Amino acid sequence: MTWVHPGERAAFWLSLDVSVRSVLLCLPPAILIAWTLARRRFPGRTLLDAFVHLPLVLPPVAVGYLLLILFGTHGPFGAWLQREFHLDLIFTRNGAALATAVMTFPMMVRAIRVSLENIDRGLEDAARTLGAGPIDRFATITLPLMLPGILAGAITAFSAGLGEFGAVITFVSNIPGETRTLPLALYTALQEPGGEAAAARLAAMSLALGFGGLLLSEWFARRVQRMLGR
Amino acid sequence: MLQVAVAKRRGSFSLSANFELPTPGVAALFGRSGCGKTTLINIIAGLLPADAGRVVIDERVLLDSAAGINVAAESRRIGYVFQDARLFPHLRVEANLRYAEKRAAGARYVRFEEVEALLGLGPLLGRRTHALSGGERQRVAIGRTLLGQPGLILLDEPLASLDAARREELLPYLEKLRDHLAIPMVYVSHQFEEVLRLATHVVLMDAGKTVAQGDIGAMSLRPELRSIVGPDAVGAVIDGEVFGIDAAAGLADVKIGTGTLRLPRAGLSTGSKLRVQILARDVIIATEEPRHLSVRNVLRGTICATASDRADAELISIELGGPQILARITAAASRELALRPGLRVWALVKSVSISPDRLRRL
Numbered sequence: 001m002t003w004v005h006p007g008e009r010a011a012f013w014l015s016l017d018v019s020v021r022s023v024l025l026c027l028p029p030a031i032l033i034a035w036t037l038a039r040r041r042f043p044g045r046t047l048l049d050a051f052v053h054l055p056l057v058l059p060p061v062a063v064g065y066l067l068l069i070l071f072g073t074h075g076p077f078g079a080w081l082q083r084e085f086h087l088d089l090i091f092t093r094n095g096a097a098l099a100t101a102v103m104t105f106p107m108m109v110r111a112i113r114v115s116l117e118n119i120d121r122g123l124e125d126a127a128r129t130l131g132a133g134p135i136d137r138f139a140t141i142t143l144p145l146m147l148p149g150i151l152a153g154a155i156t157a158f159s160a161g162l163g164e165f166g167a168v169i170t171f172v173s174n175i176p177g178e179t180r181t182l183p184l185a186l187y188t189a190l191q192e193p194g195g196e197a198a199a200a201r202l203a204a205m206s207l208a209l210g211f212g213g214l215l216l217s218e219w220f221a222r223r224v225q226r227m228l229g230r
Numbered sequence: 231m232l233q234v235a236v237a238k239r240r241g242s243f244s245l246s247a248n249f250e251l252p253t254p255g256v257a258a259l260f261g262r263s264g265c266g267k268t269t270l271i272n273i274i275a276g277l278l279p280a281d282a283g284r285v286v287i288d289e290r291v292l293l294d295s296a297a298g299i300n301v302a303a304e305s306r307r308i309g310y311v312f313q314d315a316r317l318f319p320h321l322r323v324e325a326n327l328r329y330a331e332k333r334a335a336g337a338r339y340v341r342f343e344e345v346e347a348l349l350g351l352g353p354l355l356g357r358r359t360h361a362l363s364g365g366e367r368q369r370v371a372i373g374r375t376l377l378g379q380p381g382l383i384l385l386d387e388p389l390a391s392l393d394a395a396r397r398e399e400l401l402p403y404l405e406k407l408r409d410h411l412a413i414p415m416v417y418v419s420h421q422f423e424e425v426l427r428l429a430t431h432v433v434l435m436d437a438g439k440t441v442a443q444g445d446i447g448a449m450s451l452r453p454e455l456r457s458i459v460g461p462d463a464v465g466a467v468i469d470g471e472v473f474g475i476d477a478a479a480g481l482a483d484v485k486i487g488t489g490t491l492r493l494p495r496a497g498l499s500t501g502s503k504l505r506v507q508i509l510a511r512d513v514i515i516a517t518e519e520p521r522h523l524s525v526r527n528v529l530r531g532t533i534c535a536t537a538s539d540r541a542d543a544e545l546i547s548i549e550l551g552g553p554q555i556l557a558r559i560t561a562a563a564s565r566e567l568a569l570r571p572g573l574r575v576w577a578l579v580k581s582v583s584i585s586p587d588r589l590r591r592l
Contacts, residue, residue, distance in 0.1 A: 125277050126316040128303045130378045131333035140329070144320045227320065 004201055010177050011185035012205050014093065018168075018181055019161035021097035023154050026108050030153065031146075033111035055167075056106045064170025067099055071171075094174035096179045100164040104157035111156060115149020116142070148224040152217055159213030163206065182206050232257075232382060232414055233375030236273050236283030236293070245269050245438040251431055253288060253414035254272075258446075261435030262458055267418045268313075270435070271384045274416070275310050287382055287414070307336055309380030309413075313387045315367040317359040323370050324355040330377040338379050345373045349403055349408065367397040368402060376411070383415045389424060397424075404428055422459050426467060426507055427590050434458065448509065451547065451554055453537065461539055461558065464561060465509035468553045469592065472502040480528065481581065488551030489529035492581050493589070503592040510545060512583040513557035516576040517567050518539040526580040529555065533571050536564065543567075548577050555579075 004012070037049055055063055059177060071078040071089050081087040089095035127137045165183040171177040174188060186202040189195035232251040238244070245266045251257040259267045269430050272278035274285055278294065279300075285293040292301045292308075317326050331342060346352055349369045354362065359473070362370065368388050388404070389397045396544055401424070408415065408428060425432060425446065432449040434442045441454045449455055450467035474483040475495060482498040484491045484506075498504065520528060531548040538547040544564045546557045555577050569575070 051429065120316070122314070123318060125303075126310070126312060126319075126530050127329075128277065128308075128375070129275055129308060129310040130330045131304050131307070131335055132329075133302075133304050136333075141318060147320075 006204075007176060007180075008185060008198060008202055008205070011180055011182050011202065012209075014177070014179075015162050015181040015183075015209070018093055018096045018100055019158050021094065021103060022100035022161045023108075023158050025097055025101040026105055026157060027032065027150070027154060030105060030108040030112055031150065033117055033186055034109045034149075037109070038113050038116040052109050053106045055103050060103060060164070060166025061170045063102055064167040067102065067167065067171045069096075071095070071098065080161050084183060089172070091172055091175055091179060093178055096168045096181065099167040099171040100161040103164050104161050107160060108153040108157045111153030112146060112149045115152075119145045130178070148221055151220045155213055155217035155220060159210050162209050162213070165221050182209070231286075231288060232416070233284065233286045234270075234274060236270070236280040236285065238269065238273060238278070238281045238283075240269075241527075243269075243438060245273075247435070247438075247440045249440050249443050251414060251416065251433075253581045254412040255430045256408050256415045256417055256428055257431040257433055258429035259418045259433050259435060260422070260425055260449075260455075260458065261420065263420055265435045266438040267420075267435055268386055269438075271386060271416060271418055272311070273286060274382075275308050275384055276301065276306050277310075285344045290381070301352055307379070307381045307499055309319040309375035309378050309383040310385065311371050311375050311385040311388045313367070313390055314372040317348060317362075317367060317370055319359055319376070321359070322350070322355070323357050323359060323362070326359065326370060327351070327355075327374050327377055332524060334377060334379040336379055336381070339413075340376050340379065342377065345376050348376075348406055349373045362397070364392045365399050368392070368400055372403065372407065376407075376413075380413065383413055385415060385417045387418050387420070387466070389419075389421070414539060420458075420506075422455075422463055423587050426588060427447060427506070428545065447553065448503070451556065456539070456545070461543070462511055463509065464539075464545065464549035464556060464558065465512070465588075466505045466554055466556045467505060467507045468555065469503065469505050472498050472500055472504070486529070486550060487531075487553045489531070490527075491579065492526040493584055496586065498591075505590045505592055506584060507588040508555055508579055508584060509588070510556040513555060514550070515557050515559060515563075515567065516559045517569075517573070519576055520578065523578070524580075526581045527577075529577045529579070531555070531575060531577055533569055533573045533575055535571055536569060548575060550577070 033052055069075050073090055078089060089098060123136050124141055127141045132140065163183050168179065168181060169184055174180050174184045182202055182205060186199055189198040189202060231253055235248045237246045247270045261267055269278065273280045280293065281296045283293060291299050292306050293299060321329065328390050349372060351369060351373050354366055354370060389400055405427065417428055429446055432446050433440050434449060434454050436454060442449060442452050447467045447469065457466045459489045468486050470484040470486040470491060472482045473485050480495050481492045482495045484493055529550050531550040533546055535547040537545045539558060542561050543558055544561050546559060546569055548557060556578060
């Protein structure tokens, strides 16, 4: 990538880094929430469902602002994380990953939930009659059968996460090498006189990453489907 | 001994079942579709909660709502062969079988190799489950259930989703299972031929209730059964023993009560014990000893009961010195012959009317 400037290269790798972190952060709670929404009937379920989908309808800047209030240095969670784990979120890539995770959470939950709802519950009953307890059943039957949904959700969230702008810039600002991901770098380039060439290169990189992610997701989905014999 | 007494209400449907099965043995839970058979075995398996009841296998209490005992399905050691096999799609055949083997609890009475040989699973082990035929799927499902070393096996119409040819292919495996392993089984069915071939004990169910139970011979005469199978499939089930072979004619002489039934020989030999169902519509009644007929079987007996069967027909029970046979004739014929309980009659049965799928060797 000799035609790419160092700052642009940094933005590229940072985007990948932030997106990977955000997927890893999202995955366990997304599986838990998806399972709860698909399998449990409890009062407040509709409310939880709506809450999970909030980032889809809120302006990303509003999400970033809420994160700032909750996870900022003086926010309830931010102060606690700082005190207990010396974890700084403001102006760091971890903060960028958190903002991205919140924004991509709904699509991940949705993908996993759909795959869960398509699982024949009878298979879990069959495992029960063979002596498999709840955790055993989840680990050996439910989770493997959810895998297509988990993979699809993870890859889609990863690809979408590469492009998260509003929440990230609001929550962790635009710091080169730490929070300046591809879209932020692209935005910055457009603000500078003579930045058109850089903007074009950054846009091309975004395009390649997003497209690659979608292709990969499709390929994975097919492989897993074949493995499951559908 | 398996003892079941459970009650459950769901919407307008109410289930109230009560039966006992001597173990080891095969009980057929027989009834129309939708009469609650599957609900009942789901309760026995612990997959469905009962409102109240008791389920006990050989002194092991699995459910006793009065005493607050309710053993979880995964701890009941009750095997279940589902109508739709329910093989795990992400595992190959062998992994499906090993899944059960790994989780088996209690005494192991059947080894992997035995199950493989008994059900002919060897060639299937490396296959993916979706590449199996319906019959193969059920064989794998049965093998998987066995490897869980269950104390009781529930089979929910395992042949229902198969065509006639596949059914014939799978039935011998089920017979082998019954004959080689002394595991009590509850076999749900609405096909009386299957019940005849597999079961030792029959529990009749109708509209959520167990209405009658007993050995298959006694059950075949019950009026409750008639309403389930329909008039054309009504017929007494009788046990007999071959006492002579007429090799030239290709017929076997079977002693039934005080009479002799001549059947197509078809592999039978002297001393073979068998069980046969003679359909009521295939039996003719004569009030005098008939002569010059092509019919091979003329059985002397006494009418013990008559019952009207729909508007224009009557079902006549004839006692043959022990077993009974049923004959279905028109009401008009019954009137003309003045048939009544106590009358001496001859029951005529064509040998060829006894089809091989209504005959079981014991």
